[in-house]
Amino acid sequence: MICRPRTLTVEARQWTGGNASEMAEWLDYALVRAKGPYIVIENRCGCVCARPGDYVVHDGDGFWPLAESEFHRLYEVEDEAIGGTGRRRKGAK
Numbered sequence: 001m002i003c004r005p006r007t008l009t010v011e012a013r014q015w016t017g018g019n020a021s022e023m024a025e026w027l028d029y030a031l032v033r034a035k036g037p038y039i040v041i042e043n044r045c046g047c048v049c050a051r052p053g054d055y056v057v058h059d060g061d062g063f064w065p066l067a068e069s070e071f072h073r074l075y076e077v078e079d080e081a082i083g084g085t086g087r088r089r090k091g092a093k
Contacts, residue, residue, distance in 0.1 A: 003057065003075045010059045012071070015039055017052030027056070030063045041065065 001012045013019075013026055017037045024031050032040040032047055039050050043062035050056050050065035057064050057071070066074070 002078075010057045012055045012057045012066075012075070014055050014068070015050045015052060015065075023056070027063060 001014075003010045003012045013023060015023055020034050020039070023039060024034075027039075027041060030041050030043065032042050034040075037052050039056075040047050041050060041056065041063045043064060045062075048063075048065055051067075053068045054065045055068060055071040057066055
């Protein structure tokens with residue numbers, strides 16, 4: 001998915017716990033491993049973990065997991081055809 005806050009376009013995918021091959025292909029070099037229901041992702045801050053239901057956001061500077069509630073607080077869907085795209089909701093901080 002492509003997601004857009006007011007000043008930045010990001011790409012995102014939701015980790016369901018069952019879409020390991022899709023996530024592995026998308027994350028490419030950043031996927032360290034799948035461990036049980038979690039995926040471990042390497043970014044500039046080290047390794048971070050995404051739980052099932054989390055969204056993984058790529059902002060051009062790395063991959064970052066966001067809890068589903070936080071993702072939906074910051075972004076709204078623009079185009080489901082690309083896997084669910086979004087932009088920052090007006091008034092979101």
